[in-house]
Amino acid sequence: MPFDRDHVLRCAADLLSHKATATQDEIAKAAGISRATLHRHFAGRDALIRALEDLGVRQLQEVVDQARLDDGSATEALVRLVESTRPVAGFLAFLATENQLFEGEEVNEGWARIDAQIAALFKRGQESGEFRIDLSPVWLTEALYGLVSATAWTVLSGKTAPRDYTEMITGLMLGGLERRAPQP
Amino acid sequence: MPFDRDHVLRCAADLLSHKATATQDEIAKAAGISRATLHRHFAGRDALIRALEDLGVRQLQEVVDQARLDDGSATEALVRLVESTRPVAGFLAFLATENQLFEGEEVNEGWARIDAQIAALFKRGQESGEFRIDLSPVWLTEALYGLVSATAWTVLSGKTAPRDYTEMITGLMLGGLERRAPQP
DNA sequence: CTTGTTTGAGACATTGATGTCTCATATGAG
DNA sequence: CTCATATGAGACATCAATGTCTCAAACAAG
Known part of the structure; x- marks a missing residue:
């Protein structure tokens, strides 16, 4: 084999x-x-973890490229991004978590670039007037990771159906929890 | 000493x-x-981890009690809850993360009760018409943990000011990212 | 088929964390 | 002050994971 x-x-x-x-x-x-x-x-274990990081970053970079964050409205781009992360969400959750708990010597540079690309998406949405401007792009990026990871765990544990993945994340992130009167 | x-x-x-x-x-x-x-x-290490869990659950339960989740509107209760988690957010993030990566034999029962109380808050908000009903309370609970943890990490790493903690979490969770016309 | 390479299984020594012990010292109650 | 108790420092054995090695078998290429 x-x-x-x-x-x-x-x-x-x-x-x-x-x-x-x-x-x-x-x-x-x-x-x-x-x-x-x-x-x-x-x-050794370190080499394995590094390889794991590399694969994860590679997959996530593919996902980010595929989502074409610069095309169309920022809202549409965000929905595309979340949707394309679904297949790698488990991997992403593992890496994000692992990065916190096992503070490596240096942060993977590919990871930093992905961070920057996503933060740029949020910034673009703010500058275009689509997104509110009182939440910093850097924090929004981390918040997105948090939502994606939390959702990935619930899917893995069976508490949530995988098909609701994108709707839930984008639904909360874009529209928020408050119920509103229908748009005019 | x-x-x-x-x-x-x-x-x-x-x-x-x-x-x-x-x-x-x-x-x-x-x-x-x-x-x-x-x-x-x-x-032994296990005993230490268990004690850590107990302390964390105890602290979080205090926080939940203090937030009086049954009083007033669900929105107000959620804001109170997030605000009171701020001092223990680091601890909470650690425990939530650790629970995923080091799947213990059984989940702490105190933890399960807290989960239920928070989920009940979301359910109450949905039934009162304050919150949208297309997101399940169980998932919203996990999403809240995800946002709290992500924010705690960013605060710990200095990327975010602690004073913005509550505003950012409740701002995104309640209002969402989309910019809206001012309410009439 | 033959040859060179890769894998699986296991033995072995090494390393590092842990559990356990002793004893001198510090602390606090009376 | 005196005694009982808890702590700190360190020695020591144990154990688990790891790194390394050998050798037979499976495999692929020629």
Whole structure:
């Protein structure tokens, strides 16, 4: 059986998502390979985590590119962005969480670039008059991560249907909780 | 120096918030006590984590009680709730995150009760007509945790001023991002 | 088929965290 | 002051995870 790097990383992420202290034996077992092979490709836990980060950032960057954040209205772009994150939301939640709890030496630069792109989207919406201007783009970016992560966890635990993912996040984020009279 | 249990737990939480794999030596050092004393009061890492959970749940329950979720409008109650979580937001973020990544055998029952109380608040707001009804109270509860945690991290990292905490969370959650014509 | 490469299984030593113990010192109650 | 108790510092054994190695078997390329 040929070695499938991405498959191994996905299995590792799935396992580490709910058991962050999993052993390399456990990770290897979850991926269906031997510990020796795991160690041949990822020399140590740190290397594995870094590879995991790289894959996550790569996937998320694809998602961001695919959402075309500069096209159309900022509102539409935000909806596209959230919708395209759905397939990688679990991975994203894991990475965002892991970044907090295991403060690495330096923050991945790809991650910082994604942050900047999303913050720029919020800023664009504010400058175009679509979004309120009393919430900082940097905080909005983190708030979006928070909502996406929280939703990903609830989907993983079965408390929420995956099909409601985009509606819930964009519904709350754009429209807010308050009920309003129908727009004229 | 007498042993200050809560102080030790707070120091442990602060440290573990950004270094989840901290050693007992490091935790003891951070708390200003010796490893021997730490081990006398918390026999092993698991015991420490459980004590941490208990303290967190106790604090959060106090906060929830203090916010009087049943009084006045649901909107006002939500604002009170968020405002009173501010002092314990870091702790809350740590616990919520830790609960995901280190899936304990059973979920703390006090935690489940708090969940239920907050979900009941959202339900009350929906039934009174204040809140929109197309977002489930369970998910809204998790979304609130997500926003609170995300904001707590940004405050801890200095990206956001603590004084904006309540405004940002309630501003986004209640009003949403879309800019609207002033209410008539 | 033959050859070179990769994997799986397991043994082994090493490392680091942990649990446990002792003893001197500090602290507080009486 | 005196005694009982708790703490700090450190030694020590233990245990789990890790890194490293060997060797046989599976596999792919030629």
